Structures are given as C-alpha cells and as structure tokens.
Amino acid sequence: MSEQSKAALQVSAAQMHWAKPLERNLELTVKYIREAAALGSRVLLLPEACLTGYYFPYAIKLSRSAVLAALDEACKASAQAEIWSIVGSIRAWKDTFLNLAHVIDPAGSVTYEYAKVQLAGADERKYCSPGNKVALFKIDDILCTMSICRDGRHPELFRLPAMLGAKIFFQPSCSSENLEAVTWKRVAGRAQQAAGPKAYIHHVVANTVGQSPDGKESSSGQSFIRDCTGLPLAEAGYYEETLITGVLDLDKATGFYAKQSAQFPEFLRPHWQAMLEEVKARAGLNPEEV
Numbered sequence: 001m002s003e004q005s006k007a008a009l010q011v012s013a014a015q016m017h018w019a020k021p022l023e024r025n026l027e028l029t030v031k032y033i034r035e036a037a038a039l040g041s042r043v044l045l046l047p048e049a050c051l052t053g054y055y056f057p058y059a060i061k062l063s064r065s066a067v068l069a070a071l072d073e074a075c076k077a078s079a080q081a082e083i084w085s086i087v088g089s090i091r092a093w094k095d096t097f098l099n100l101a102h103v104i105d106p107a108g109s110v111t112y113e114y115a116k117v118q119l120a121g122a123d124e125r126k127y128c129s130p131g132n133k134v135a136l137f138k139i140d141d142i143l144c145t146m147s148i149c150r151d152g153r154h155p156e157l158f159r160l161p162a163m164l165g166a167k168i169f170f171q172p173s174c175s176s177e178n179l180e181a182v183t184w185k186r187v188a189g190r191a192q193q194a195a196g197p198k199a200y201i202h203h204v205v206a207n208t209v210g211q212s213p214d215g216k217e218s219s220s221g222q223s224f225i226r227d228c229t230g231l232p233l234a235e236a237g238y239y240e241e242t243l244i245t246g247v248l249d250l251d252k253a254t255g256f257y258a259k260q261s262a263q264f265p266e267f268l269r270p271h272w273q274a275m276l277e278e279v280k281a282r283a284g285l286n287p288e289e290v
Helices: 022-038 064-081 122-127 149-153 156-163 179-188 256-261 266-282
Strands: 008-017 043-045 084-093 096-104 110-115 137-139 142-146 168-172 176-178 202-206 217-219 224-226 232-235 242-249
Touching: 008 022, 008 202, 008 224, 022 043, 022 064, 022 084, 022 242, 043 168, 043 202, 064 084, 064 096, 084 168, 096 122, 142 156, 149 156, 149 168, 156 168, 156 256, 156 266, 176 179, 179 217, 224 242, 232 242
Parallel strands: 008 043, 043 084, 142 168, 168 202
Antiparallel strands: 008 242, 084 096, 096 110, 137 142, 176 217, 202 224, 224 232
C-alpha cells in the first residue's frame, strides 16, 4: 500500500442470491471480484456461503472436493485481480459441516479461515458444528475481525477484537427467514445491527437476497458499509444482486468504546485481559482443528 493510502481503505461488498447452484455462484463471485478490483477496491466481502449457497437441501449434497475446487477458482480470480476477497462456503468435515469464511490475499492464497460460532436456523443447527474461536487477522497491515451473520448479534465477537486494535468488522451474512420474519426485520430494524456505536470500528456487511426454491423463505438484503460512528457510507436494497463500495478512514476507527469497557468498571479489567489473551492465543487456529 502507498503512503497516501495507509490512512484509507476502499472496500466493496457484494449482495447475492442465497439459493442458487454452485456453478452459478462461482461465476458471480468471480465477476464481483473483477468488478471490485476495477473500481479500485482493495477488499471485497461476499455473502455467507456465497460459493455453495445457504440452501441446505442443496449445499449438503456438494462433495468436499467440489467445494474446495470452487474455492480454488475464487483464489485464482483474486490473484488475477490482485485484490483481497472474503468468500464463504458450507463444507463437509468429518461427520459434520462447517460454515466457513475464507480470507484470500492478492496472491491467491487463503490466509485465514473462520467458522461460524452462533448457528442459526433448524437446518444449520442440524447439519453444522459451531466454530470455537474469535476472528483476528490482518489485511495488508490492518488488523481486522469478522463474524458470520447471526454471530453479529453477539457483540463480544467484535468488541473483543476491537479491544485488541481491530479497525474493521467484516460480516458475511445470509439473513434468510420465512417471509413474515423477513418483513418484520425490515420494519423493526435490519438483520445486521451497526457495530460502530458499540465498538467504534468500521462495519462491512455482505448479505443475500432472493427466495428459496419452494418460495417459503426470503432474505432481507440491505448490505451496507458503515463508518465507525454507525453512519452509512453505502447501502444496497432489498432485492437486487449488486456491488456497493465505500472508503474507510482507518485512523478514525480507534475502538474507543470497546477499549473503555476493557478499563471500567475496574473490577472487570483482569477478566477482560484474560479473555483477550485467549482470543489472541486461538485466533490463528485452523477451524477444522479447534
């Protein structure tokens, strides 16, 4: 990164359908990687399980080798575009599945992987096992964190990294629900709540749109890029597959609110410190080994 760009980072977030076949998902993933790079973004966030889709009757039938092959193609696309990308998959592991987010660097290598901790929905709880770490990783020299969809309802998963200096919270999501629940989410507040006012770090959400094949479920869309104050820099609508882009002021994201919690009340300070040490110790572990 140049000296001029160190205080700012342009990022993009893709909004995609959540219940389409792997081949179509991969084609659109590669398209968005190229488009984000053409716009000048350094990082592209794609939705939860963007490669396999989140529709479990289909996703659980995909072989581990097919999912890994799709991930390899996403890596090649990132290398060709010379951009960081965060893609997702539901992947078979032993006798279960993991809902994974994969961080791919501009050389096309997977540098970090995170497994969803707080499982959502009957199918996910039936087929998947929860992850067992808090995400902490670097994009270039910028400390970042992420969680997957429902994880974002559990603020410790981004506030602990903010205490450690993370500046950006990436949240790949698929807020699929029955139609009534999606309507309620849109009326009462978006599925993903802004992290900035709780931690003072930037927040990037890539969500899904569209209906399930049986027409019983939909997803709420509304992907966003939000400043650490919580104010929107870019937002997507309810229905369309699209790409949004914003520029993050890295110096502004101090993690102030989270760091204050680590200091006061004073009697909690040693307990926060113990948790932070555990977060650092586990952050780099392979999700398939924790």
